[in-house]
Amino acid sequence: MRHTVSILVANRSGVLVRVASLFSRRGYNIESLSVGTTDDPDVSRITVVVEGDEGIVEQVTKQLNKLVDIYKVSNISDDPSIDRNLALIKVKASLNNRSEIMQIVDVFRGKVVDVASESLVIEITGDEEKISAIEELLRPFGILEMVRTGKIAMVRGDK
Amino acid sequence: MKITGAEIFVKSLLEEDVDKIFGYPGGAVIPIYDVLYDEQNIEHILTRHEQGAVHAADGYARSTGKPGVCIATSGPGATNLVTGLATAYMDSIPIVAITGQVPTNMLGTDAFQEADTTGITLPITKHNYLVQDVEDLARIIKEAFHIATTGRPGPVLIDLPKDIQIEEAEFDYPDKVDLPGYKPHYSGHYKQIELATQKIEEAEKPVIYAGGGVIASGAAEELRELAYKAQIPVTTSLMGLGSFPESDELSLGMPGMHGTEYANYALSEADLLIAIGTRFDDRVTGKLDTFVPEAEIVHIDIDPAEVSKRVVVDVPIVGDVKQVLSKLNPMVEDMVDQKRHDDWMDKIRTWKQESVLNQDFPEGILTPGEVISQICELTNGEALITTEVGQNQMWAAQYYQYSKPRSFMSSGGLGTMGYGFPAALGVQAGNLEETVFCIAGDGSFQMNLQELATAVSCELPVNIAILNNHYLGMVRQWQGLFYEKRYSATCLRKRKSCPDDCCEPGEDCPEMTPDFVKLAESFGALGIRVTKPEEIKPALEKAIASPKPVVLDFIIVEEENVFPMVPAGGAIDNMILGEDN
Ligand SMILES: Cc1ncc(C[n+]2csc(CCOP(=O)(O)OP(=O)(O)O)c2C)c(N)n1
Ligand SMILES: [Mg+2]
Numbered sequence: 001m002r003h004t005v006s007i008l009v010a011n012r013s014g015v016l017v018r019v020a021s022l023f024s025r026r027g028y029n030i031e032s033l034s035v036g037t038t039d040d041p042d043v044s045r046i047t048v049v050v051e052g053d054e055g056i057v058e059q060v061t062k063q064l065n066k067l068v069d070i071y072k073v074s075n076i077s078d079d080p081s082i083d084r085n086l087a088l089i090k091v092k093a094s095l096n097n098r099s100e101i102m103q104i105v106d107v108f109r110g111k112v113v114d115v116a117s118e119s120l121v122i123e124i125t126g127d128e129e130k131i132s133a134i135e136e137l138l139r140p141f142g143i144l145e146m147v148r149t150g151k152i153a154m155v156r157g158d159k
Numbered sequence: 160m161k162i163t164g165a166e167i168f169v170k171s172l173l174e175e176d177v178d179k180i181f182g183y184p185g186g187a188v189i190p191i192y193d194v195l196y197d198e199q200n201i202e203h204i205l206t207r208h209e210q211g212a213v214h215a216a217d218g219y220a221r222s223t224g225k226p227g228v229c230i231a232t233s234g235p236g237a238t239n240l241v242t243g244l245a246t247a248y249m250d251s252i253p254i255v256a257i258t259g260q261v262p263t264n265m266l267g268t269d270a271f272q273e274a275d276t277t278g279i280t281l282p283i284t285k286h287n288y289l290v291q292d293v294e295d296l297a298r299i300i301k302e303a304f305h306i307a308t309t310g311r312p313g314p315v316l317i318d319l320p321k322d323i324q325i326e327e328a329e330f331d332y333p334d335k336v337d338l339p340g341y342k343p344h345y346s347g348h349y350k351q352i353e354l355a356t357q358k359i360e361e362a363e364k365p366v367i368y369a370g371g372g373v374i375a376s377g378a379a380e381e382l383r384e385l386a387y388k389a390q391i392p393v394t395t396s397l398m399g400l401g402s403f404p405e406s407d408e409l410s411l412g413m414p415g416m417h418g419t420e421y422a423n424y425a426l427s428e429a430d431l432l433i434a435i436g437t438r439f440d441d442r443v444t445g446k447l448d449t450f451v452p453e454a455e456i457v458h459i460d461i462d463p464a465e466v467s468k469r470v471v472v473d474v475p476i477v478g479d480v481k482q483v484l485s486k487l488n489p490m491v492e493d494m495v496d497q498k499r500h501d502d503w504m505d506k507i508r509t510w511k512q513e514s515v516l517n518q519d520f521p522e523g524i525l526t527p528g529e530v531i532s533q534i535c536e537l538t539n540g541e542a543l544i545t546t547e548v549g550q551n552q553m554w555a556a557q558y559y560q561y562s563k564p565r566s567f568m569s570s571g572g573l574g575t576m577g578y579g580f581p582a583a584l585g586v587q588a589g590n591l592e593e594t595v596f597c598i599a600g601d602g603s604f605q606m607n608l609q610e611l612a613t614a615v616s617c618e619l620p621v622n623i624a625i626l627n628n629h630y631l632g633m634v635r636q637w638q639g640l641f642y643e644k645r646y647s648a649t650c651l652r653k654r655k656s657c658p659d660d661c662c663e664p665g666e667d668c669p670e671m672t673p674d675f676v677k678l679a680e681s682f683g684a685l686g687i688r689v690t691k692p693e694e695i696k697p698a699l700e701k702a703i704a705s706p707k708p709v710v711l712d713f714i715i716v717e718e719e720n721v722f723p724m725v726p727a728g729g730a731i732d733n734m735i736l737g738e739d740n
Contacts, residue, residue, distance in 0.1 A: 010340065014277065014289070021282055062464035068286045068306060068341045 002031075003057045004083065004153055007046040007064060008072040011037060015069045019046055022063050028052050032085075034150030043071065047152050076155055083153035086125045088113070089135065092142035093120045101141060108134045119144055127151075161327035164293045165190035168257070168319070169198055171300040174332045177201060177228050179219065179588050181212040183239075185232020186272060187259025190324035204588060204617050207609040209236050211581035213243025214607070216254050218582030221568045222543055223589040224377070226253040226307050233259040234272030237318075238279065242575055245283040247314040249572025250398060251375060253307040254314035255300075256284075262322040263291060276318045285313030293326040298333055305336045310343030311462040312375055343461060347478030347486065354474050355433070355457045356490045362431035364453075364503045365391045368414065368443075371398030371571070372436015372460060372480050379403070379564045381484035382435065390494045392507055394422040396437050397571045401561040406540070411507070412516075415443035416725045417553040420734060421510035423725070427732040428506075429454045436460060436480040439469040440572070449730035459483050515722055515736050516557055525692055527551070527626045527715050531558035533695045534596055534624065537703065542594040543586050545569065547579035547603030549633035551626045553721045555598040577606030580623060584610060587619040594622070594703055601627040601651055601671070611682035614708035622702045624711045628719065629664065629671055636720045640735070664717040679710035688712045 009015045016035060023030055032049040050057065057075065064073045093101050098120065105112060105122050108130065114121035124134055131148065162170070168191055172180070181204045184192045195203050206212040209231040216227030231240050237258040247254045261270040277289045286306050288299050296319075303315040359365060373382050373395075379402045386393050386409050393403045394411040403410055414422040426432070432454040437443075444450040450470065458465075458472040459480055466475040476483055494500070511517065520529040531554055534542065540560045545568040546552040552569055561567050568586060570578040583597035604625055614621055635649040644662045653661070654669045679686030685707045689698045695713075702709040723734040 014281075017278070018281060025282065059464065059468060062466075066462070066464055068338060071340045 001054060001077070002049065002051050003075055003077045004081075004151065005048045005050070005057070005061060005064075006074050006076050006153060007048065007070060008038070009044050009046055010069040010071070011042050011044040012069060015044070016046065018067050018069060019048070019064060022060050023048070023050060026052075026056060026060060028056075028060075032150035034152050036152070047150060049151055076153060079155045080157070081153050081155045083127055083151050084125050085128055085131050085149055085151050086123070087131045087135075087146060087148040089122045089124065089138060089143060090119055090145040091122060091138045092118060092144055094118065097141060101138065104134065104137050110134065160329070162330050163190065163194075163325055163327050164296055164319070165194045165324040167293070167296050167328065167330050168300065168324070169194045169201065170330055171297055171332055172228065173200060175226075175300070175304045177226075179204060180228040180230060181206055181215040181219070181585065182230030183209045183212055183232070183236060185236045185259060187233035187236075187261065187321050188230060188257075188324070190321065191230065191257070191259070204584070204613065206581065206584070206613045208607065209239035210243055210577065211584070211607055211610045211613060213240045213254065213256060214246065214575075214578050214581035215585030215588065216256070217243060217247045217252050217578075218545060218568050218585030219589040220247075220252050220254055220585075221582070222565050222586040224565060225589070226255055226304060227585060228255050228257070230257045231259070232272070233261055233276070234274045237274055237276040240316075241279060241283065242577075244280055244314045244316065246570050246573045246575045246578055248283045248285065250570065251312050251371060252314065253312040255303050255307050256314060256316045258316065258318050259324075260289070260318045260320040263320045264322070266320070276316070280316050283314075284316045287316040287318065289318045290320065290323050293323045293328045296323065296328070297330060301333050302336050302338060305338070306341060310341070311372075344463065344477050345461070345479040345482050347459070347476045347483035349486075351474055351476045352483060352487050353490070355476060355487060358431055358455060358457055358474060359389050359391075359433070360492055363500070364429050365389070365431040365433065365500070366411070366425050366429040366454075367391050367393040367433045367435060368396070368426070368437060369393055369399045369402050369435045370396040370437025373399055373402040374436075374564045376436065376461070376480040377564075378436070378481035378484055381481055381488060384488050385484055385491065388488060388493050388495065389491050390497075390500045390504070391433070392425060392504070394418070394426065396440065396443055397556055397569060399437060400556060400567040401564045404562045405560040406562065408504075413556050415440075415445065415731060416727070417557065417721050417723065418443075418725075418731070419516060419557075420514050420723055420736070421507055423723075423731040423734060424510050425507055426451050427453075427730075432456045434458045434460075434472070435484070438465050441469070444470065445725050445729055445731040520692075523692070525690060525695075525713060525715050527554045527713075527719060528558045529692055530624065530626065530695055530713050530715065531555060531598065533699060534598075535559045537696070537699050538594055538596070541566070542596050543568070543590060545579040545583040545586060545595070545597045547597070547599040548574045548576045549600045549603060549631065550628070550636065550719070550721050551598050551600040551603070551632075553633075554626065557721075576600075576603040580604060580621075581607050581610045581613075583621040583623070584614055584617070584619050587621050588617070597621060597623045599623050599625045600632060601625055601629060601675075602631045604675075605673075608678070611679065611684055611708065611710070615683040620706055620708055622709045622711065625675055625713060626715050627671070627675065627712050628715050628717050629668075630717065632719075633721070635718075639718070639720065640724075641726070675710050675712040679708075684708040684710055686710045686712065688714065690714045
């Protein structure tokens with residue numbers, strides 16, 4: 001199963017390695033990772049997505065909790081939450097198909113952020129499925145380059 | 160007044176009541192050694208290898224309950240600590256290790272003797288620090304000692320760049336730590352403790368399985384109280400040896416791969432297992448699905464990450480063993496005069512009588528069991544024992560009757576050959592009045608024998624009892640039992656000129672190298688060779704009386720194996736009990 005683990009950590013050098021190494025020692029590949037500061041400049045949030053056995057992820061979560069530089073760990077996979085990825089996609093575009101591409105971008109509420117003679121750069125945000133869906137639709141035109149951030153997530157409601 | 164980082168470091172050690180440290184100097188720690196030169200209240204014990212220093216600090220910690228402190232220089236000094244840190248980490252031993260580092264402006268440039276010490280030691284320390292500002296140093300040392308010694312203890316490393324040792328700051332040792340991410344649970348959930356009481360009252364065939372956590376939390380007395388009051392037999396893991404007196408009728412000795420038959424049978428029939436300060440190591444459980452098949456499990460441990468890690472438990476209690484038992488004991492019904500567990504104890508008594516460990520030693524040959532039994536007898540079971548790793552370690556666990564906590568020091572989790580002898584030096588340094596024995600193998604002792612120089616020069620009169628079987632015996636045992644006696648790379652007497660396929664020790668075998676007696680003498684220690692059972696006692700008496708360190712070279716029967724034995728991955732009630740079974 002796929003897990004999203006949200007971790008509040010001290011904003012200090014070396015913390016990311018500590019987190020990553022607890023996953024890698026189990027042979028787990030981190031599928032996506034994002035790190036950023038929070039409203040408190042001394043605290044960062046790391047969001048990790050991993051595929052793995054329920055019990056083992058729970059074990060890793062407990063071990064993460066023991067790290068001195070880690071304040072809070074939550075597995076939010078089952079919590080109702082909002083999650084977002086951002087992708088930039090450079091796609092081949094000629095005069096003939098440019099408008100067709102822009103229509104697709106519109107449907108996905110993306111933005112064209114750069115136009116060159118033979119290509120467009122598209123910015124798109126959304127959950128993983130949405131980004132994968134537009135990627136599939138743009139593929140026939142020729143994707144020249146694509147970058148994608150890790151997922152960031154927030155649990156809905158007051159908690 | 161401002162003082163240097165090196166001075167801050169030494170003053171902080173004094174604040175932490177450190178009076179002995181183990182170490183080895185080098186370029187990146189000269190400023191610290193310069194301060195130590197004048198410091199009368201700290202004795203620095205110069206080992207002959209950094210691995211010796213960290214194991215000695217570990218032995219000091221295990222035997223005294225105080226944190227062990229060791230120092231090494233940057234690069235190779237730091238990497239030489241790795242095995243010792245991993246050993247301490249696996250066994251939850253409080254150590255504070257300080258390593259020198261290249262100056263901060265050279266970090267990451269492959270400077271001379273630079274190694275990424277915090278990176279290398281990250282997975283084998285409870286926490287580590289790279290000091291980047293002299294203003295942080297006192298706080299970091301305070302935190303390091305706090306983290307090493309509280310909660311589930313463990314080693315903490317401080318990597319201290321040379322420029323920071325020289326820079327100056329005001330010294331103000333904090334009296335509190337502020338670590339929002341570090342809050343061990345001590346007290347144990349009341350509801351869970353209540354539930355455990357109920358399980359104990361309902362049980363007909365209960366067993367306590369106690370581990371190193373009982374010793375770490377100083378709860379031997381509370382453990383004994385629970386066992387007596389509720390009349391429950393106790394088995395102690397390798398790490399837990401000494402937490403319950405083995406002479407007691409309720410003692411089952413050690414469980415698992417080389418445990419006693421009666422401990423393994425009792426576990427396999429128990430209807431309630433009370434696991435205390437222990438982590439269900441695979442050497443204890445054997446095949447997991449057949450471990451305690453009939454039992455409900457209560458598990459008391461300070462580390463929430465140990466709960467249901469290997470074995471799913473019914474009543475987890477996260478908390479300090481001593482605190483939890485202090486709450487649990489008064490709630491448990493007094494069963495001393497009830498005959499509730501009489502049938503169960505009768506059964507256990509029968510298993511005990513039939514045990515291979517209780518048979519007489521054969522006459523005329525020198526067996527490891529007899530050597531260790533005599534050490535036990537002569538020291539009234541009160542010596543401080545360290546072990547190396549292999550058969551010697553298992554025999555030391557089986558044949559010495561431990562009577563008190565902190566009297567058995569052995570690398571349980573990592574199984575580090577070369578641990579026992581340097582650890583014994585730390586034990587002796589922390590317990591100058593006590594008799595210290597290292598029960599060693601001829602292979603393991605050679606991994607850190609350079610520390611004989613430390614023993615002699617620091618006047619640490621340890622006794623090293625080498626159970627010399629001329630083999631890497633434990634590996635040879637597996638080769639004998641499971642690899643058709645193909646003794647690949649396990650004979651320590653083998654010369655290039657020997658037949659390739661030799662699997663039979665005999666009269667014509669080459670001399671053992673080294674000659675341990677001459678080796679001891681060359682270091683200025685006493686060497687005694689023992690080849691016959693009747694020589695054991697006089698040799699031991701001489702050793703114990705000697706003010707010098709002593710190497711006892713016991714030439715034991717060569718192909719002796721450790722029994723009982725549960726083959727790896729097997730069920731623990733399915734044991735090999737001897738050569739012909
Ligand atoms: C550092 C290290 N290397 C290798 C091993 C694997 N090993 C376990 S026991 C053993 C043999 C130990 O031989 P010896 O010290 O003579 O003890 P014996 O078993 O003969 O009593 C070996 C090689 C180990 N535990 N530690
Ligand atoms: Mg040997």
